[in-house]
Amino acid sequence: MSENVLENVREDVAEWAEELDEIVKTQTQLADYRRQFIGNFSHEIKTPIFNIQGYIETLLDGAMDDESIRKKYLNQASKNITRLISIVEDLTTISKLEYNQVVMNKVEFDLIPLIYDVLDELTLKAEEINITLQLNSHGNNFLNVKGDNMAIRQVMSNLIQNSINYGKPNGETTVSLIDMDTYVIVQVIDNGIGIDEKHVNHLCDRFYRVSESRSRLKGGTGLGLSIVKHILENHNQNLSISSVIGKGSTFAFHLEK
Numbered sequence: 001m002s003e004n005v006l007e008n009v010r011e012d013v014a015e016w017a018e019e020l021d022e023i024v025k026t027q028t029q030l031a032d033y034r035r036q037f038i039g040n041f042s043h044e045i046k047t048p049i050f051n052i053q054g055y056i057e058t059l060l061d062g063a064m065d066d067e068s069i070r071k072k073y074l075n076q077a078s079k080n081i082t083r084l085i086s087i088v089e090d091l092t093t094i095s096k097l098e099y100n101q102v103v104m105n106k107v108e109f110d111l112i113p114l115i116y117d118v119l120d121e122l123t124l125k126a127e128e129i130n131i132t133l134q135l136n137s138h139g140n141n142f143l144n145v146k147g148d149n150m151a152i153r154q155v156m157s158n159l160i161q162n163s164i165n166y167g168k169p170n171g172e173t174t175v176s177l178i179d180m181d182t183y184v185i186v187q188v189i190d191n192g193i194g195i196d197e198k199h200v201n202h203l204c205d206r207f208y209r210v211s212e213s214r215s216r217l218k219g220g221t222g223l224g225l226s227i228v229k230h231i232l233e234n235h236n237q238n239l240s241i242s243s244v245i246g247k248g249s250t251f252a253f254h255l256e257k
Contacts, residue, residue: 044087044207044222048080055080090223094206097230104148104234111143111152111184111255115175118156126164132172133160143177143184145255151231152255158224159188159251166249167192180257187252195243203241204229 055073063069096102112135119133126133137143145152156175163173171191178185195203207222225239232239232253243249 045084048083051080052077087223090227091206093227094223094230097227097234102151102234104151106147106235107149108144108146109149111145111177111186112137112140114149114153115156115177118153118160119175122157122160122164125161126167126173129164129167129169129171131164131167131170134172134174136174136176138176138178140177140179143179143257145184145257147235147255148231151234155228155231155253156186156188158228162224162251163188163190163192163249166190166195171248183254183256185252185254187250189248189250191248194245194247195241195249196245197243200241200243204239 055077059070059073063073093102115135119135123133160173160175167173167190173188173190173192176185176187176189178187204225206226229239235255237253237255240252241249242252
């Protein structure tokens, strides 16, 4: 066998070895992600299930006869059931988005009234810790964009709720709309507690929580930003995140005009 042939064989073997290493690396990462997801999912559903079990067992052990305790525990059990339903619904939404089972009905619509509607819906939630919600359209009375208006509505709702969950008492959340030549920049800006840089790249991971106690207290499923990520990807857009501890965060994306 000539030297040239041997050299070609060596190069082919080296190339195959590199490809095999990449496959093994990818499979290992997928396995790690799968294990992490199962662990996070189990952790998320365990708390409401155990809570429901505890409330019901307490009632069955005799607390049912006390009307005030009965009503309180049944209300708490109901809240935990609602939380479980929310987790399942959000997981179903993500799965459909990942496997392209959701058809985006992209139409032209005015973004400004949509955002005002979302802000109105979340006003009571914001008022619980005295957070002010506002829209800065930079002088625009209307901004027509292309997209699935129901999906974009969910994106805005999830981002604004997230800003409230990690906001400071007496703080503010501003939705800023910047009109460019061919697209609109949408920013959700808050002056909340901020996010450490080490967490930023993981914020859109399923069930990832910067502060577990705070987000659970606020009722989040840990899936909101993951849903946002997938909806924006279905619009050929990405979510940009910047944050400074103690000063606040900005979540931004583009929409085609």
